[in-house]
Amino acid sequence: MTLQVPAAVPLKAGDTLLYLDGVSVSFDGFKALNGLSFTVAEGEMRAIIGPNGAGKTTMMDVITGKTRPDVGEVYFGGTTDLTKLDEAAIASLGIGRKFQKPTVFESHTVWDNLDLALSGPRRVFPILFGRTDAEGRRRIEEILETIRLTHRRDALAAGLSHGQKQWLEIGMLLAQDPRLLLVDEPVAGMTDAETEETARLLREIACDHSVVVVEHDMTFVRDLGVHVTVLHEGSVLAEGSLDHVSADERVVEVYLGR
Numbered sequence: 001m002t003l004q005v006p007a008a009v010p011l012k013a014g015d016t017l018l019y020l021d022g023v024s025v026s027f028d029g030f031k032a033l034n035g036l037s038f039t040v041a042e043g044e045m046r047a048i049i050g051p052n053g054a055g056k057t058t059m060m061d062v063i064t065g066k067t068r069p070d071v072g073e074v075y076f077g078g079t080t081d082l083t084k085l086d087e088a089a090i091a092s093l094g095i096g097r098k099f100q101k102p103t104v105f106e107s108h109t110v111w112d113n114l115d116l117a118l119s120g121p122r123r124v125f126p127i128l129f130g131r132t133d134a135e136g137r138r139r140i141e142e143i144l145e146t147i148r149l150t151h152r153r154d155a156l157a158a159g160l161s162h163g164q165k166q167w168l169e170i171g172m173l174l175a176q177d178p179r180l181l182l183v184d185e186p187v188a189g190m191t192d193a194e195t196e197e198t199a200r201l202l203r204e205i206a207c208d209h210s211v212v213v214v215e216h217d218m219t220f221v222r223d224l225g226v227h228v229t230v231l232h233e234g235s236v237l238a239e240g241s242l243d244h245v246s247a248d249e250r251v252v253e254v255y256l257g258r
């Protein structure tokens with residue numbers, strides 16, 4: 001095991017869960033991120049909005065270690081330098097990511113999907129032999145309640161609606177007990193009712209997790225009722241309540257007015 005000595009931790013990162021400062025990423029000379037700086041506090045839910053190409057996916061890729069920044073600082077929990085770690089190490093710190101397209105195991109039941117996700121590959125063996133312990137079963141029941149799928153527990157994931165598959169995948173993230181959930185466009189393709197329910201569901205999850213949600217659906221972002229960071233051309237254009245950023249002429253011009 002290598003000891004991580006937080007040598008030159010910026011003091012300002014100390015009381016944040018997620019800290020990005022001056023992060024830039026170039027692809028063939030094009031700056032997808034350009035001096036991106038923002039922080040997320042422990043226990044906070046933050047919405048990230050911005051036009052296509054603003055850098056939202058690249059930002060998620062940097063946080064999860066999929067893409068290395070050319071310059072800039074990225075700290076988790078105040079002291080862990082994420083730019084030094086690979087994707088697996090970052091995931092094991094408790095940063096869980098949900099991509100836009102659900103990737104549940106279609107031929108398994110809702111229950112088994114959650115069981116498999118509960119604490120990773122180490123547990124596949126007990127699951128195969130039906131040996132998930134009482135604590136594990138209690139945790140799955142709790143997650144089923146949160147993701148509104150208790151009544152579908154024995155259904156094959158293939159038979160769920162698109163919205164329910166998204167909820168199941170959020171549940172699979174929860175099963176890994178992350179400190180920070182990164183959720184990419186969760187309501188794309190959902191019905192209005194599912195979208196409303198998803199805002200409620202994420203607000204419940206945010207009571208005991210930190211969450212970063214990327215989303216284009218403004219009705220949904222309003223329902224979340226959280227601070228919003230507006231990205232544009234790889235950096236932060238505006239930040240604050242949705243009402244605050246909606247009143248910013250620059251935000252209207254590059255995004256909301258479109």
Ligand SMILES: Nc1ncnc2c1ncn2[C@@H]1O[C@H](COP(=O)(O)OP(=O)(O)OP(=O)(O)O)[C@@H](O)[C@H]1O
Nearest residue numbers: 027028031032050051052053054055056057058059
């Ligand atoms: N691997 C790559 N190679 C070259 N260019 C890339 C790469 N990844 C992203 N880009 C470019 O960087 C810019 C930012 O892309 P990114 O996907 O982060 O934006 P986004 O805000 O997530 O957009 P969307 O809302 O469409 O998902 C875009 O112009 C994109 O074409």
